[in-house]
Amino acid sequence: MHTETALERVPRWEIFEIALNGQRTGNPYADVSLVALFRYGEHVFEIEGFYDGDGCYRIRFMPGLEGAWSYSSRSSAPELDGISGGFICGPPKKDAHGVVRVARTFHFVYEDGRPYFPVGTTCYAWTHQGSFLEEQTLETLSRSPFNKIRMCIFPKHYDYNSNEPEFFPFEGTPQRGWDFTRFRPDFFRHLEKRIGELRALGIEADLILFHPYDRWGFSDMGAEADDRYVRYVVARLSAYRNVWWSLANEYDLPTSYGSRRRKTPEDWERFAAILVKWDPHGHLRSIHNCRELYDHGKPWITHCSIQRIDVYKTSEMTSQWREDYHKPVVIDECAYEGNIDLGWGNITASEMVRRTWEGVVRGGYVGHGETYLDPAEVLWWSKGGVLHGQSPERIGFMKRILEEGPVDGLSPISFGMESWDLPCGGVPGKYYLFYFGFNQPAFRKFHMPEGQKFTVDIIDTWNMELHRLPGTFTGQFRIELPGRQFMAVRILRESEA
C-alpha cells in the first residue's frame, strides 16, 4: 500500500484502508502513536490509526470528494512513520449517499443531497447475541421500514439481558478482570462487520459509546481508559459512512446498577472533544437522557436525541424542543410497543404509531422499539430477532407519506387558535399534513390560502389507507371524516398533487 505503483481506486464514501506491519512488543495499543494526513488540494484531514493485533496497524479513511488524494503517516514507531501514498476517489457505489448531515436546522440530508428522514428503531445489544440471532435481526431489518438503529458498543446487563456476550472489547475475562489498555480485535472486527452489514442495508448505526446497564465494569473504567476507548472506537469506525455517535444511553444515570458514581458533564464534554478532534468525517453527535435532557444547545451536539421525560406527553413536545435548541429533534425513545411490566415498554401499537405521527407533523422524528415478553427472553428492543408488533408496518406507511412529501421535510404550520387541537406540518401554501391523533371528529373545517386550488386526501394512518377526495377545494371548506381515531388529512396545492 505504501509503494507508489498504480493508484488504488476507492469509490466515494467507501473505506480506504492502509495496513502496516509494525512492532508487537510492549503494548502497541498504548505505546504507539500513529496518524496519517490525507490531502485533497488544500484540504487536510488528520486520521488516527489503530492497532489491530498480530503486528498489524491500520489507518482508515472515507474520502468524501472525488479525485486524487495523497497521504503520509506520522508515528512514534520508526517503521510506521513517513509512509506516504495516494489513491483516486471515484464515483460512489449505487445506494451510497454519504454521511447524513443536519440540513435546514431541523432536518437531515445525505451528503449527496438526498433527503434522509430518520425512521429509527432500537436494538441495544443486538451485536452481542451470536450469529443466528444477529443474522435474523439483519434479515428482519432488511424487511422493515427502519433506516436507523440505536445500538450499544458494549454488552448489556439488564432485565431480559443476562446472557454473556461472545466477544469482549478488552483483554481479560469477567472472572479475572480486564486490561483496559488492550483492546480485543475480534470484538471490534465483529462490530465492524455488523456496521458494514447495516450500511449495505442503508441503515444508520447510531452507536452508543457508554451506557449504565453493565455488570462487567465497562461503564466505569476511569477517565484515562474511557478516553482511550473513545479514540480507539473513532479510529476504527469513523470511516463507516453510516456511523452516528451517541455519547450515552441515559447519561444521567449512575454508571452501573449498584453504583453511585455518575459520569460528570466534564467527562461527556471531554469525550465530545475527542469526537470533534478525531472524527474528520463529521458524523452526527448526540447524547441521550434518562430523566433530564442534556444541554442540547452545546455546539458539538448536532441533534437532540431524546427519551420521553413525561409519561403522558412526549412527541407532542417536539415543537417546544425545536424552539429551545434549534436543532433536529429525534425522540429515540418515546416508549416501546410491548407488554412488559414497566411503562416505557408496554404501550400499544396504536399508541406507538400515534406518537410517531405527533412528532412528524411537528417537524420532528420519533423512534420505534418493541418489548413483547418472550419465553426465550429475546425482546427486539435489546436483542433484535423478529418483530411481533403491529406498529412497524404503520410506521412504514408514515415513512412513505414523508418520502412522497416535501424534500425539505415538514415544518410545523400554525393556523393560530385553530391549531390548538390539530397539529399540522408541511410547507405553507403547498403542502399541509394535519394529524388528529386520538381524537375522532366526524368533520373538520379548513382554511386554506384564498385563490388557490387544493386537493384533499383522507389518510387512515392505522389502516394505512389514503383516499383522495374528488375535485379541488379553495378557501374555507368542510371535510367529512369517519369519526375514527388516528386520521390525517393531507392538503396539497393542485400543482403539487
Added chain:
Amino acid sequence: MHTETALERVPRWEIFEIALNGQRTGNPYADVSLVALFRYGEHVFEIEGFYDGDGCYRIRFMPGLEGAWSYSSRSSAPELDGISGGFICGPPKKDAHGVVRVARTFHFVYEDGRPYFPVGTTCYAWTHQGSFLEEQTLETLSRSPFNKIRMCIFPKHYDYNSNEPEFFPFEGTPQRGWDFTRFRPDFFRHLEKRIGELRALGIEADLILFHPYDRWGFSDMGAEADDRYVRYVVARLSAYRNVWWSLANEYDLPTSYGSRRRKTPEDWERFAAILVKWDPHGHLRSIHNCRELYDHGKPWITHCSIQRIDVYKTSEMTSQWREDYHKPVVIDECAYEGNIDLGWGNITASEMVRRTWEGVVRGGYVGHGETYLDPAEVLWWSKGGVLHGQSPERIGFMKRILEEGPVDGLSPISFGMESWDLPCGGVPGKYYLFYFGFNQPAFRKFHMPEGQKFTVDIIDTWNMELHRLPGTFTGQFRIELPGRQFMAVRILRESEA
C-alpha cells in the same frame, strides 16, 4: 307566616320560606331592601329577601340545625319591616344529607358526614330547552351515575345552540332590549323547579353565574347590573341545599363573541364577596377557566374547577394542582366523549374513562360530558336529552369502586421510583388502587408493607369486571395481568377486604 300561632315544622336542609305582601309601585326589585335575621341560640344568619312579582316578597332559609329558630325582618318598606316569627327544624328527610362541604383538604362530604365523591357531567343550557327535553334530561340523569351537573343560569349561544330560550331572566325582549333592574319571576321559578328536581335526584347543581356564549347581552351588563343579578340569584337559590356557585364558565374569555371586553379580576372578586356575604349557607364556590387557571389560592375558592389546559395531559396533573392549591381538584372539563370537529369534544369513550380514572387515583375528580353530532343539534353537553356514549356506564362502575373504598377518599400513594409509571390512590397500609391507563402490561411486581396479608383484585375498568385472586399476598409479589389497556389493581389489607 308572621303570626305567632303553632310553629311550622321544617325538615333540616329543606327550605323555610317567608312570603310577604308589599309594595308594587316603583321598581320593587331595585327600590326595596329586605333582609331577615334568623336566630338559633347564639347563631344569627342574615338572609336577603327578593321580590317575586305581583306584590310578593319572599325570604328563603335552609335551616342546618335541628331545634327552634326565630326570625325578624328589616326592610326599607314599612309593611315588610319588623316581621318576626319562628319555626321548628326537625330531622331531615330520607336522602337529604345537607350541603356538600370540603373535607380533609382534598375531598368532599355532605353536612351529615356522608362521603360525597363528585361524579359530574355538563349540560350547560339544559334548562333553556322546553319541557320535553328538560324532562328527558332529568329522566336520563335519574338513570345515570352522575351526582353533579354543571349548568348555566343564562341561556347559551354557540355552535349547536341557536334556539331561543323559553324564558328570559330580565324584563324586555331580545328585540327591544332588557331592563336589567327588573327580573322575570317566571324565569327564576322555572330554574328553581329544575334545581329542586335535581335535588330530588340527589344531584348537585353547579350553577354557572356568568359565561361568554351570549347573544343577548347578559354577559356584559355592567358592574351594577352584574352585582344586582348575583345578589338576586343568591337570595332566590341559596336555600337549595344542592346549589354550588361557579362564578364563570371560562372566566378568561371575552364576555361574548365579537366582544373585546373581559371581566376583570376585580369583577370576579366583587362577585365572590357578594357570595361570601349573602350566602349564609356556605355553598361551594369556584371559578372555571378556559386557558389559564384562576388563582385557586384565593380564600373564597373552596375547590379547583378546572378545564384542561393541555390537549394531551389533563387529569394526570391532578397531583400537581393538589400541591399547588391544597384544595379539592375537580377537573370539570377534560374534553368530552363525542365526534364533533373540535378537540375538546371528540375523544373516545375509552379516553374519557381513562381520564376519569387518572384523576381519581391521584385523589381528584374528573367530570364527564358528551358531544355526539345530532341531526336535531341536541348535544348532551349543552342541551341534555339522552346519552349516546359508552363512558357513563363505565364512570358508574368507577363510582361504585370509589363508594366501596375508603370513606375518606383516595390519596395519592407514592412508591418512590416505582410510581413513575403507575399512579396509586388509597390509604397507606390498607387500601391501594393502581391504575395502568393506556399501558398494557402482562404482569407487574408490587411491594406491599411486610408482615401484612393483602387480597388482590384485578379490575378491567373498560369491561367493568372485577376478579379477586385466590389467597392472600404479602411483601413483594408478582401479579399476572391480561396485557390489555385500562386495567386497575386493587390491593386491600385482608382485614379491610
